[in-house]
Amino acid sequence: MKNCNSVKKAMDFLTQKQLTFVFKDIKKIDNNILNLWLLKRNLNELINLSSTSARKLNLNKEKLQSLSKEELFDLVLLNPTLIKRPIIEINNEILIGKDYEKI
Template identity: 35%
Template sequence: MLHVYGIKNCNTVKKALDWLNENQIEYTFHDYKKEPAQESKLKEWEKIVSWEELVNKKGTTWKKLTPEQQATVVDDASAREVLLQNNSMIKRPVIEVQNELILGFNEDTYKQKLANL
């Protein structure tokens, strides 16, 4: 079973959940607004993807940081600290499937990696 992490009102998360529902793929959903991301989970993800992939630098939360604050995000530890303080800055959605992570929504990627589950 898949585990999807994100925020319900995020358009990208909505697209991902709609795709999963349309393709009858079972999943559990972890809403950051109800249950913030845990440091242990971020450390787990850091073993699979880089901190650069996890930090959503295109979103408004990142853009609200000062240039000085942005400049402090330089490695796993500093990114993790910022992400724990600002869960909405985590790339969305994060989908755990087997020993892999899928970040964001890309229908072709979903078809390739999820359609046969």
């Protein structure tokens, strides 16, 4: 979502570092992309519990822990705005949120 402030800041950061990147809309992730991310990171790390989407779904730590991995996976695919942003794939790593500042 290019209108997300976190994504805008990350894109500005990458541009200032003169790094080439390809923007992918979080709303267009699919099983393959999510599975690739999960090879490197835990699904719980990807979820933003303070997002509007999480609040609408009444998703909190307790509910998150009560869901199976499959249920959580499906929930994220149906509601990709639950994912913390930005997600940056670089050097065989998945950076979440402000992790990009380590680049």
